[in-house]
Amino acid sequence: MRDDHLLTSKHLTRADIEGILDRAAEIDADPGALAGKHDGSLLGLLFFEPSTRTKMSFETAMKRLGGDVVDMGSVESSSVKKGETLADTVRVIEGYADALVVRHPRQGAAKMASEFVDVPLINAGDGAGHHPTQTLLDLYTMREAAGLDDLSVGIMGDLKYGRTVHSLAYALSNFDVQQHFISPESLQLPREVVYDLHQQGASVREHEHLDAVLETLDVLYVTRIQRERFPDENEYQKIAGEYQIDMATLEDATPELTIMHPLPRVDEIDPAIDDTDHAAYFEQAHNGVPVRMALLDQFLGGSA
Amino acid sequence: MSSDDHELRVSKIRNGTVIDHVRGGQALNVLAILGIDGTQNEQVSIGMNVPSDRLARKDIVKVEDRELSQEEVDVISLIAPDATINIVRDYDVTSKHRVERPCQVEGVLTCPNTTCITTEDEPVTSRFEVLDDGVRCTYCGTIVRDGIADLIGSR
Numbered sequence: 507m508r509d510d511h512l513l514t515s516k517h518l519t520r521a522d523i524e525g526i527l528d529r530a531a532e533i534d535a536d537p538g539a540l541a542g543k544h545d546g547s548l549l550g551l552l553f554f555e556p557s558t559r560t561k562m563s564f565e566t567a568m569k570r571l572g573g574d575v576v577d578m579g580s581v582e583s584s585s586v587k588k589g590e591t592l593a594d595t596v597r598v599i600e601g602y603a604d605a606l607v608v609r610h611p612r613q614g615a616a617k618m619a620s621e622f623v624d625v626p627l628i629n630a631g632d633g634a635g636h637h638p639t640q641t642l643l644d645l646y647t648m649r650e651a652a653g654l655d656d657l658s659v660g661i662m663g664d665l666k667y668g669r670t671v672h673s674l675a676y677a678l679s680n681f682d683v684q685q686h687f688i689s690p691e692s693l694q695l696p697r698e699v700v701y702d703l704h705q706q707g708a709s710v711r712e713h714e715h716l717d718a719v720l721e722t723l724d725v726l727y728v729t730r731i732q733r734e735r736f737p738d739e740n741e742y743q744k745i746a747g748e749y750q751i752d753m754a755t756l757e758d759a760t761p762e763l764t765i766m767h768p769l770p771r772v773d774e775i776d777p778a779i780d781d782t783d784h785a786a787y788f789e790q791a792h793n794g795v796p797v798r799m800a801l802l803d804q805f806l807g808g809s810a
Numbered sequence: 811m812s813s814d815d816h817e818l819r820v821s822k823i824r825n826g827t828v829i830d831h832v833r834g835g836q837a838l839n840v841l842a843i844l845g846i847d848g849t850q851n852e853q854v855s856i857g858m859n860v861p862s863d864r865l866a867r868k869d870i871v872k873v874e875d876r877e878l879s880q881e882e883v884d885v886i887s888l889i890a891p892d893a894t895i896n897i898v899r900d901y902d903v904t905s906k907h908r909v910e911r912p913c914q915v916e917g918v919l920t921c922p923n924t925t926c927i928t929t930e931d932e933p934v935t936s937r938f939e940v941l942d943d944g945v946r947c948t949y950c951g952t953i954v955r956d957g958i959a960d961l962i963g964s965r
């Protein structure tokens with residue numbers, strides 16, 4: 507990759523992405539291959555927002571490489587609560603660790619933090635901004651299930667605030683993929699993202715209803731619509747209900763449709779779908795480990 | 811009539827900067843960029859909507875005892891792309907140049923996205939990439955096309 511940090515998926519090239527996915531596939535096929543390779547290395551985890559699975563996934567990946575983690579812990583128990591800036595926090599923890607992983611509620615937080623440190627810094631989510639490691643595991647899952655070219659992908663739910671959606675859309679624009687964005691009008695993709703996708707020459711269509719495109723899709727990526735996005739409970743129930751899928755919804759889908767979700771889900775995918783061949787979301791979650799192992803290996807000096 | 815005649819409408823300054831050929835109506839925004847609100851005893855003369863050869867109507871801002879930083883000139887270029895900056899010393903114009911549209915501007919503007927890290931209490935200077943038709947926050951990606959002057963904020 508061109509950068510020393512992984513802040514967004516926006517600047518990843520097709521070659522960057524394929525390099526990481528290929529490496530992840532090798533690790534997946536032979537999980538012991540890198541055991542002990544990064545013995546003694548430490549990864550600093552700075553999660554300013556609660557997260558269970560992303561954090562555990564990084565921790566697992568690092569330990570499988572023979573390294574260990576130092577964890578800032580929850581914001582409530584740290585000096586952040588006493589008013590320390592993010593810039594100061596990363597500069598202190600940089601002294602303990604060989605690489606940093608940062609999740610923060612503010613957009614641009616990882617980019618700013620990266621300007622204060624010399625060690626590699628990985629963005630694990632910055633508000634409504636980006637979440638590039640999620641994107642890499644999403645692409646890995648998509649490639650395994652359906653390939654990454656000549657593909658029609660539907661991305662549905664909260665497209666406005668969904669950082670996984672923004673990152674995925676940027677990365678998919680490197681491939682021969684038709685992107686369909688399905689959401690209520692109030693939760694459409696930010697105009698900035700649409701502008702960028704057009705600049706990159708991506709094929710982008712926006713829809714208000716899934717049934718307009720469902721039968722053409724190879725992949726449907728579902729995201730959660732959160733209650734706090736709506737001032738009114740009834741309105742939330744009514745709108746969110748339209749973007750939930752169950753077995754009846756899938757009657758119009760092709761038998762090969764792959765359904766993905768960054769998890770955790772609440773009620774946007776009916777559990778009855780879990781046992782069908784459509785469901786790829788648990789596999790998707792498992793793929794976080796080999797993909798993050800491949801990334802960390804690269805950032806910690808993999809080819810050496 | 812030459813533009814020199816019009817410059818007489820506002821008094822000559824001894825030392826300082828004359829910002830000429832500002833688009834009509836933007837003079838107060840130029841003052842905002844310079845952080846001039848009259849409370850610091852700054853000596854300023856303004857001509858607004860003066861007929862101009864080059865622009866239909868132009869504004870002129872003359873600031874006594876002040877030379878501008880590059881950051882300030884960069885932001886002025888966004889709202890007054892035709893402006894000229896004249897440095898005056900002892901009643902003589904010692905240098906005169908057109909503003910140039912920069913690739914990016916630092917400081918001066920504040921990101922309108924309240925969830926952007928640059929609006930937090932962090933040791934970071936705002937930075938905007940200059941687009942053909944607006945500016946874009948380097949940190950959060952927010953694009954502003956209209957109302958760039960409204961981003962000139964609390965500094």
Ligand SMILES: [Zn+2]
Nearest residue numbers: 921926947950
């Ligand atoms: Zn911003």
